[in-house]
Amino acid sequence: xxxxxxxxxxxxxxxxxxxxxxxxxxxxxxxxxxxxxxxxxxxxxxxxxxxxxxxxxxxxxxxxxxxxxxxxxxxxxxxxxxxxxxxxxxxxxxxxxxxxxxxxxxxxxxxxxxxxxxxxxxxxxxxxxxxxxxxxxxxxxxxxxxxxxxxxxxxxxxxxxxxxxxxxxxxxxxxxxxxxxxxxxxxxxxxxxxxxxxxxxxxxxxxxxxxxxx
Amino acid sequence: xxxxxxxxxxxxxxxxxxxxxxxxxxxxxxxxxxxxxxxxxxxxxxxxxxxxxxxxxxxxxxxxxxxxxxxxxxxxxxxxxxxxxxxxxxxxxxxxxxxxxxxxxxxxxxxxxxxxxxxxxxxxxxxxxxxxxxxxxxxxxxxxxxxxxxxxxxxxxxxxxxxxxxxxxxxxxxxxxxxxxxxxxxxxxxxxxxxxxxxxxxxxxxxxxxxxxx
DNA sequence: TCAAAAGTGTTTCTCTTACACCCATGT
DNA sequence: ACATGGGTGTAAGAGAAACACTTTTGA
Numbered sequence: 001x002x003x004x005x006x007x008x009x010x011x012x013x014x015x016x017x018x019x020x021x022x023x024x025x026x027x028x029x030x031x032x033x034x035x036x037x038x039x040x041x042x043x044x045x046x047x048x049x050x051x052x053x054x055x056x057x058x059x060x061x062x063x064x065x066x067x068x069x070x071x072x073x074x075x076x077x078x079x080x081x082x083x084x085x086x087x088x089x090x091x092x093x094x095x096x097x098x099x100x101x102x103x104x105x106x107x108x109x110x111x112x113x114x115x116x117x118x119x120x121x122x123x124x125x126x127x128x129x130x131x132x133x134x135x136x137x138x139x140x141x142x143x144x145x146x147x148x149x150x151x152x153x154x155x156x157x158x159x160x161x162x163x164x165x166x167x168x169x170x171x172x173x174x175x176x177x178x179x180x181x182x183x184x185x186x187x188x189x190x191x192x193x194x195x196x197x198x199x200x201x202x203x204x205x206x207x208x209x210x211x212x213x214x
Numbered sequence: 215x216x217x218x219x220x221x222x223x224x225x226x227x228x229x230x231x232x233x234x235x236x237x238x239x240x241x242x243x244x245x246x247x248x249x250x251x252x253x254x255x256x257x258x259x260x261x262x263x264x265x266x267x268x269x270x271x272x273x274x275x276x277x278x279x280x281x282x283x284x285x286x287x288x289x290x291x292x293x294x295x296x297x298x299x300x301x302x303x304x305x306x307x308x309x310x311x312x313x314x315x316x317x318x319x320x321x322x323x324x325x326x327x328x329x330x331x332x333x334x335x336x337x338x339x340x341x342x343x344x345x346x347x348x349x350x351x352x353x354x355x356x357x358x359x360x361x362x363x364x365x366x367x368x369x370x371x372x373x374x375x376x377x378x379x380x381x382x383x384x385x386x387x388x389x390x391x392x393x394x395x396x397x398x399x400x401x402x403x404x405x406x407x408x409x410x411x412x413x414x415x416x417x418x419x420x421x422x423x424x425x426x427x428x
Numbered sequence: 429t430c431a432a433a434a435g436t437g438t439t440t441c442t443c444t445t446a447c448a449c450c451c452a453t454g455t
Numbered sequence: 456a457c458a459t460g461g462g463t464g465t466a467a468g469a470g471a472a473a474c475a476c477t478t479t480t481g482a
Contacts, residue, residue: 034274058272058282060248066280068272137461154463155445178460179452351434368436369472392433393479435478444469451462 001042001050001072002112003129004145008094009116010076011109013101014045015089021099023108024048028068038070046090047082050074051128057111059104069108071115073128120146121193124165127186133169135181136160143193151193164189215256215264215286216326217343218359222308223330224290225323227315228259229303235313237322238262242282252284260304261296264288265342271325273318283322285329287342334360335407338379341400347383349395350374357407365407378403 001012001024013021024045028037035053042048050072060066076092083090093099095113098106119125126142140156160166167187174180215226215238227235238259242251249267256262264286274280290306297304307313309327312320333339340356354370374380381401388394 028274031276033276034272034280036276037274055272058248058269060242060282062245062247062250066248066282068274068280135461152446153461154447157462158464174453174460176460177454177458179462181461349434366472366474367434368474371435372437373471388433388480390433391431391481393435395434429482431482432480433478434480436476438474440471440473442469442471444467446467447465449463451460453459453461455456455458 001046001048001074002116003074003076003092004142005076005092005094007141007145008096009113009145010092010094011098011112012042012046012048012074012076012081013091013093013099014083014087015091015099016086017088021101023101023105025069027065034068035070038068038072042072043084045084045087047080047084048074048090049079052125056108056115059107067104067108069111071112073116073125075129075131078131116146117148122190124186124190127165133171133183133185135173135183136166137181139166139184147193156193159191159193163191165191215260215262215288216330217288217290217306218356219290219306219308221355221359222310223327223359224306224308225312225326226256226260226262226288226290226295227305227307227313228297228301229305229313230300231302235315237315237319239283241279248282249284252282252286256286257298259298259301261294261298262288262304263293266339270322270329273321281318281322283325285326287330287339289343289345292345330360331362336404338400338404341379347385347397347399349387349397350380351395353380353398361407370407373405373407377405379405 003010003012012024014024015021025038025041026045028034032040035055038055039050039053042050042053052071052073054071056069056071058066058068081090081092095109098109101109116125120143126139126146129142129146130138136157139160140151140153143156144151164187166184169183169185171183172180173183217224217226226238228238229235239252239255240259242248246254249269252269253264253267256264256267266285266287268285270283270285272280272282295304295306309323312323315323330339334357340353340360343356343360344352350371353374354365354367357370358365378401380398383397383399385397386394387397
């Protein structure tokens with residue numbers, strides 16, 4: 001499960017006996033559907049619930065078990081986590097400084113980040129990484145972390161509000177000094193965020209950028 | 215395997231004993247990697263080779279085997295096909311009028327079309343559905359079938375040529391009356407095709423369109 | 429000579445970007 | 456009073472879409 005904490009991407013890792021860090025997950029029982037198994041593993045091992053779960057990629061090398069990986073999105077430090085059976089500790093860890101995990105898990109995280117970066121601009125993914133009520137500043141922070149790009153505040157607000165992706169939920173919230181921010185909640189509608197800005201940030205030509213992932 | 219035939223999307227189906235139509239594929243042996251197994255099944259059962267093979271989606275309902283589906287692209291009526299062991303007939307069938315197949319196969323084809331539509335505009339996928347040498351008219355036809363949209367010839371040619379996606383291969387080819395067309399081959403470079411046109415074709419607002427698949 | 433497909437530039441318009449200052453509150 | 460984050464509009468530029476006619480061949 002990925003989320004944004006302090007403006008940076010973080011992932012939910014579990015520590016198993018013997019100081020072995022890894023992602024939540026494990027063998028799938030014949031009685032469960034894959035999608036259910038993914039959410040169940042997250043709940044059972046980490047006590048966590050995701051705002052969005054979607055399949056990532058299925059890895060299968062000769063002689064190994066098949067691994068079906070999932071991308072989950074959630075809210076670090078806001079929703080509960082609790083170690084389950086076979087788990088010693090559950091922790092959100094910034095991706096800038098990840099714990100030592102298996103190559104397989106590292107690969108999964110890498111694919112997840114790539115997916116997030118490619119998809120966040122189009123789908124209302126950011127909402128899955130925020131609590132029900134949030135400020136536009138928080139929303140922008142999540143987009144910036146997911147996309148790995150700085151966004152222009154005025155353009156961002158104009159586009160987000162015009163799209164109907166969010167709607168005002170009424171109140172305001174003050175956090176320390178500074179003018180209190182209006183609160184928003186998810187609306188109906190979706191949005192494309194700063195296409196050109198994203199391309200330029202990676203300093204790719206439009207053509208190069210288009211072909212990047214596809 | 216999908217391809218474009220007579221301006222329409224077509225899929226390669228196999229007929230197994232008992233008049234049972236379906237997609238190439240089957241159980242994976244422990245000794246093969248998934249990606250290899252997909253290409254091997256295509257070759258063994260249909261005698262066909264794809265220009266591009268990529269993983270689509272992994273389905274897994276409770277109590278069923280896990281199905282890892284792949285999207286393959288190829289050239290109908292140009293590359294060889296031959297029924298292999300356990301297969302009575304191999305045939306390209308237009309997707310407008312598909313044979314009776316299992317729900318699972320129908321689902322896979324549906325996901326494949328969706329993926330193709332979402333991806334064709336960005337990635338050099340069209341080249342995988344054409345022979346080595348082709349005309350710009352053929353290339354445009356493939357794009358139109360894959361995207362499900364009509365493209366403007368002059369804009370298309372301008373963009374394709376400017377992008378370096380293709381390069382002239384020297385000769386020309388005449389097919390019936392009409393001016394002979396110059397032949398092209400794959401180049402280095404990629405391209406975005408008619409973004410706005412595609413959105414409008416589905417009569418979605420930009421925002422709606424963006425959120426479509428992601 | 430006619431039917432059929434290939435090939436070719438320019439103009440308009442929309443969308444994206446860049447950009448700077450005032451507002452409301454906590455300390 | 457000042458430091459901190461929230462909030463707001465416009466103008467310039469780039470990219471996409473629309474558009475019609477000439478050319479070359481087979482029949």
